[in-house]
Amino acid sequence: MTIILFDGLIYASVLAVLCVGLSLTYKITSVPNFAHTSFAILGMYMALIMSKVIGLSVYVALPVAFAASGALALFMYYGIIRILQKKKSSLISLIIATLAFDMFMIGVLNIIADGVRNTYRVNSRDFTLRSLDTVIGGDGGLPLVFIVTIVLLAGLALGLYFLLYRTSFGMSMRGAIENESLAQTLGINTRTIFCFAWFLSGGLAGMAGVLMAMWFQGDPSLAAIMLPSIFAGSIVGGFSSIYGAILGGLLVGLSEVVGTSVLIDLLGYWVIPYRPVIPFIAMIATLLVLPGGLIQLITKYQKRRKTMMRKSKEEEEGDSVGT
Amino acid sequence: MASRNALGSSGEKPGAERHGGAPLDTAHGKTDAPATSPAAQGGNSNSNRAIEIKDLVCGYGKNQVLHGVDFSADLSKITAIVGSNGSGKSTMLKALFGLCDVKSGSIHALGRDITHVPTHSILGYGISYMAQRKNVFQDLTLRENLAVVTGLRNAEQAMDHFPELLPFLDRPAVTLSGGQRQLLAMAMVLVHKPRIMLFDEPTAALSPKNADIIIGKIKDLNAQHENCIVLVEQNVKHALRNCDKVYLLASGNVVYSGDPATLLDDKDLASKYLGMTPQ
Amino acid sequence: MALSAELIFLGDLIAIFSIYLVVNLSLNLEFGFGGVPNFGKVLAVAAGAFVVGTIPFGVYGLMLDYGGLEPVDDNIMLVHQINAYIAENPETVFVVFAITLIVAVGVGGLLGLVSAYPAIRLRGDYLAITLLAFGEIIRIVGINYTPLVGGTLGISVPDMLSFVPNEYRFLTASFVLLAFAGVAYLLVARFTKSPVGRLLRATRDDDLALQTLGRDPVKVKFKVMMLAGMLGAVGGVMYASYVEGVVAFGYDRLNWTFLPFVMIIVGGMANNKGVLVGTFLFVVIRKLVIYYNDSLDGLLPFDIIWLDYLALGGLMILVLIFRPHGIIPERPQKAKDLEKG
Ligand SMILES: Nc1ncnc2c1ncn2[C@@H]1O[C@H](COP(=O)(O)OP(=O)(O)OP(=O)(O)O)[C@@H](O)[C@H]1O
Ligand SMILES: [Mg+2]
Numbered sequence: 001m002t003i004i005l006f007d008g009l010i011y012a013s014v015l016a017v018l019c020v021g022l023s024l025t026y027k028i029t030s031v032p033n034f035a036h037t038s039f040a041i042l043g044m045y046m047a048l049i050m051s052k053v054i055g056l057s058v059y060v061a062l063p064v065a066f067a068a069s070g071a072l073a074l075f076m077y078y079g080i081i082r083i084l085q086k087k088k089s090s091l092i093s094l095i096i097a098t099l100a101f102d103m104f105m106i107g108v109l110n111i112i113a114d115g116v117r118n119t120y121r122v123n124s125r126d127f128t129l130r131s132l133d134t135v136i137g138g139d140g141g142l143p144l145v146f147i148v149t150i151v152l153l154a155g156l157a158l159g160l161y162f163l164l165y166r167t168s169f170g171m172s173m174r175g176a177i178e179n180e181s182l183a184q185t186l187g188i189n190t191r192t193i194f195c196f197a198w199f200l201s202g203g204l205a206g207m208a209g210v211l212m213a214m215w216f217q218g219d220p221s222l223a224a225i226m227l228p229s230i231f232a233g234s235i236v237g238g239f240s241s242i243y244g245a246i247l248g249g250l251l252v253g254l255s256e257v258v259g260t261s262v263l264i265d266l267l268g269y270w271v272i273p274y275r276p277v278i279p280f281i282a283m284i285a286t287l288l289v290l291p292g293g294l295i296q297l298i299t300k301y302q303k304r305r306k307t308m309m310r311k312s313k314e315e316e317e318g319d320s321v322g323t
Numbered sequence: 324m325a326s327r328n329a330l331g332s333s334g335e336k337p338g339a340e341r342h343g344g345a346p347l348d349t350a351h352g353k354t355d356a357p358a359t360s361p362a363a364q365g366g367n368s369n370s371n372r373a374i375e376i377k378d379l380v381c382g383y384g385k386n387q388v389l390h391g392v393d394f395s396a397d398l399s400k401i402t403a404i405v406g407s408n409g410s411g412k413s414t415m416l417k418a419l420f421g422l423c424d425v426k427s428g429s430i431h432a433l434g435r436d437i438t439h440v441p442t443h444s445i446l447g448y449g450i451s452y453m454a455q456r457k458n459v460f461q462d463l464t465l466r467e468n469l470a471v472v473t474g475l476r477n478a479e480q481a482m483d484h485f486p487e488l489l490p491f492l493d494r495p496a497v498t499l500s501g502g503q504r505q506l507l508a509m510a511m512v513l514v515h516k517p518r519i520m521l522f523d524e525p526t527a528a529l530s531p532k533n534a535d536i537i538i539g540k541i542k543d544l545n546a547q548h549e550n551c552i553v554l555v556e557q558n559v560k561h562a563l564r565n566c567d568k569v570y571l572l573a574s575g576n577v578v579y580s581g582d583p584a585t586l587l588d589d590k591d592l593a594s595k596y597l598g599m600t601p602q
Numbered sequence: 603m604a605l606s607a608e609l610i611f612l613g614d615l616i617a618i619f620s621i622y623l624v625v626n627l628s629l630n631l632e633f634g635f636g637g638v639p640n641f642g643k644v645l646a647v648a649a650g651a652f653v654v655g656t657i658p659f660g661v662y663g664l665m666l667d668y669g670g671l672e673p674v675d676d677n678i679m680l681v682h683q684i685n686a687y688i689a690e691n692p693e694t695v696f697v698v699f700a701i702t703l704i705v706a707v708g709v710g711g712l713l714g715l716v717s718a719y720p721a722i723r724l725r726g727d728y729l730a731i732t733l734l735a736f737g738e739i740i741r742i743v744g745i746n747y748t749p750l751v752g753g754t755l756g757i758s759v760p761d762m763l764s765f766v767p768n769e770y771r772f773l774t775a776s777f778v779l780l781a782f783a784g785v786a787y788l789l790v791a792r793f794t795k796s797p798v799g800r801l802l803r804a805t806r807d808d809d810l811a812l813q814t815l816g817r818d819p820v821k822v823k824f825k826v827m828m829l830a831g832m833l834g835a836v837g838g839v840m841y842a843s844y845v846e847g848v849v850a851f852g853y854d855r856l857n858w859t860f861l862p863f864v865m866i867i868v869g870g871m872a873n874n875k876g877v878l879v880g881t882f883l884f885v886v887i888r889k890l891v892i893y894y895n896d897s898l899d900g901l902l903p904f905d906i907i908w909l910d911y912l913a914l915g916g917l918m919i920l921v922l923i924f925r926p927h928g929i930i931p932e933r934p935q936k937a938k939d940l941e942k943g
Pocket of ligand 1: 383386388406407408409410411412413414415455557
């Protein structure tokens with residue numbers, strides 16, 4: 001039971017972190033990035049290289065992966081997406097470009113995996129770094145990676161809130177996302193802001209990859225396997241909402257792990273390989289029934305309350321500019 | 324016709340100044356108006372020249388909108404641009420701010436070439452621009468809107484001249500009325516105390532009373548600070564009453580420029596482009 | 603008599619070219635002409651292949667006694683037995699293949715209709731994501747539901763040409779496939795030149811225009827998606843028959859969605875000749891790379907197959923940036939063409 005709990009919470013949190021990054025870049029560029037999971041896989045290999053090849057603590061890999069995957073995301077944005085956007089490429093061309101970058105990265109990551117194995121004789125496929133982790137309270141205790149994962153997600157949620165709602169940089173960022181040309185006319189260098197956001201998105205994915213490898217497994221094929229789950233998470237949450245992404249990621253992650261274990265009890269072990277179908281169903285159902293995602297439900301409710309409150313207020317104030 | 328005095332090559336250092344005018348630090352409201360440029364003083368007959376556009380051809384992608392337009396505006400003056408819908412008024416202002424594709428021609432502001440300066444740096448040249456539509460961030464509160472320009476600490480201060488907005492400080496801008504929104508947009512644009520201000524239909528869709536308030540504010544600005552104001556107006560009477568010089572655009576060409584009174588007297592033009600029945 | 607290496611190379615080239623041409627024509631139909639970016643192209647192709655993995659076993663089961671052998675569990679033995687039967691009764695092939703093809707076309711058309719549903723309700727990116735998901739689901743089912751096509755191991759299927767003498771068999775297959783591709787090309791060309799086809803292109807990005815011309819955009823989209831699904835399934839039938847087997851793993855995004863997109867974009871979208879050129883170019887390049895790849899093997903510290911991914915992904919990006927309209931750009935449509943429609 002505790003294993004299911006750890007599995008579920010770690011997986012869901014990692015997924016949520018990935019969803020936040022995906023939604024962030026979607027908000028900024030309006031392109032669903034099909035290469036987003038490859039940032040995470042790069043992080044996984046940073047973890048493998050840091051720990052098994054160089055011999056440092058796996059936790060050193062967190063900042064390293066942040067930097068490496070962040071740089072990769074930045075390259076993707078600056079070297080590909082932005083160029084295509086400048087050329088006024090269609091949305092479909094942009095989507096194809098992200099798919100193409102994903103293909104490219106599959107090649108790169110597999111070459112890294114093969115290279116590490118052949119050069120350092122380290123198992124680089126379906127590897128796990130769980131044994132390297134510290135367990136608090138001895139056997140059967142609390143694995144450190146569990147705490148780190150939860151802290152990362154919570155820190156991310158709070159940090160993003162602080163950044164976006166409590167600093168003028170964050171306000172410029174929200175402004176630039178809503179209306180890029182207005183932001184520019186007000187003197188904001190939107191390019192820098194967007195580059196920062198892409199870097200952040202990639203870096204977070206890299207860290208998620210490290211944590212993934214420390215509890216589950218690391219393998220290049222996970223890029224394709226996890227992609228539907230993070231898209232499902234982001235979409236279930238409402239694709240262009242950061243907090244929706246956290247919500248959706250947690251929900252999809254938990255329902256994958258817990259849902260599968262419930263189904264095993266009900267139907268038997270043959271259901272295990274069908275686990276990837278769960279996010280698909282969640283996603284397609286959301287798109288067809290509630291395209292705005294869960295966050296739409298929440299904001300709709302809030303808005304209705306607010307407008308009702310405002311109406312009663314405005315009746316007192318009157319409605320004019322003049323004083 | 325208004326003088327078409329070229330800025331002349333006298334005081335200007337083209338290549339050096341193209342991107343050279345280091346954009347001032349705009350993020351914290353410290354921007355001072357740039358010193359009057361050497362070019363504007365450089366022995367030209369008109370030392371008050373704020374904007375000089377020459378033979379501007381621009382548009383959006385393949386769609387060419389302005390076909391070789393000359394335009395100039397002076398400090399301490401209000402220059403109006405009028406013309407029918409789609410004649411290219413907004414495009415002219417956008418060109419100044421690098422928001423459309425300039426194919427040929429040049430744009431100078433306070434003597435410096437800004438033709439190819441990226442949009443976000445233009446504010447640093449002492450120019451501000453209030454767009455016709457979507458000129459505030461809808462999802463942000465008023466305070467946040469201002470903070471984008473001033474930094475968080477000075478946001479409230481920026482409202483000093485707009486006391487009528489104070490009660491709404493923490494409301495999302497999307498909930499403002501049209502007039503309130505225009506005022507907010509103005510407040511944001513004025514933060515940096517620009518020498519040149521471009522207003523694209525600031526009174527559109529406002530009640531006469533609110534329109535008067537806005538125009539009043541603009542005239543105040545002009546009187547107090549010797550700024551150059553360029554006003555695009557749909558309401559011709561309004562515009563002509565308040566400006567010192569007018570440009571009439573038709574299908575991307577300037578068909579008249581000069582004294583507003585003369586334009587009204589020209590029955591031909593007035594009836595053809597302004598829809599005024601000749602008396 | 604053994605075939606020379608050159609002949610094998612050529613025969614394989616023709617076969618693969620023909621197969622991809624059919625798949626690409628179908629993608630071009632829905633994407634280039636219909637404006638539906640079907641990122642789940644693999645769905646129809648895999649469906650066609652899966653039909654080949656099941657229907658012939660069923661139909662031959664009616665004709666001869668399997669003696670208790672199961673298509674999946676006793677796959678090799680059963681296929682051997684059926685092949686021997688085919689060699690003696692060549693006439694049965696036409697019936698069985700026709701039934702297989704009809705079923706595949708039916709399933710493909712049905713899946714096309716299923717894909718058309720989101721295509722009508724969703725726009726742009728959401729549609730792309732949904733269709734991509736459709737394509738992944740069929741793979742998951744194919745890999746995990748063993749009774750269908752043998753799960754992870756896959757299955758062999760009867761060789762429909764086992765009646766042809768061995769030395770001709772290989773080239774015969776290539777030319778049969780080429781004939782299929784030729785017919786498909788002519789049919790698609792006819793359709794795209796027809797009034798409906800021209801209308802389609804004219805109104806690709808604008809449902810309103812379609813309505814003003816008196817057509818129901820929903821119906822038109824359903825029709826196009828159905829046709830494309832059918833054709834895609836035919837491509838799957840061709841491929842599975844050619845390689846005489848179905849392995850669900852092989853029906854992945856790279857080979858049957860991404861690659862077709864690369865080929866039609868490089869060739870030139872909404873343009874059947876462009877598809878022809880793009881397909882030919884890519885099949886030749888890929889074949890040559892694989893052909894000479896073997897000499898590189900062992901020199902590099904990694905599996906050379908990954909270079910394929912690097913090259914395809916990289917090339918696609920470069921094409922999108924530097925030659926977005928392909929080798930043969932789409933011909934602008936004249937207004938009078940439309941009026942005729
Ligand atoms: N973003 C754009 N992309 C393409 N064409 C545009 C764009 N904006 C404007 N246009 C075209 O440029 C021409 C001039 O538009 P502009 O906005 O400058 O007109 P305007 O004089 O400001 O009109 P209005 O009085 O209605 O504001 C119009 O024909 C318009 O269709
Ligand atoms: Mg306008």
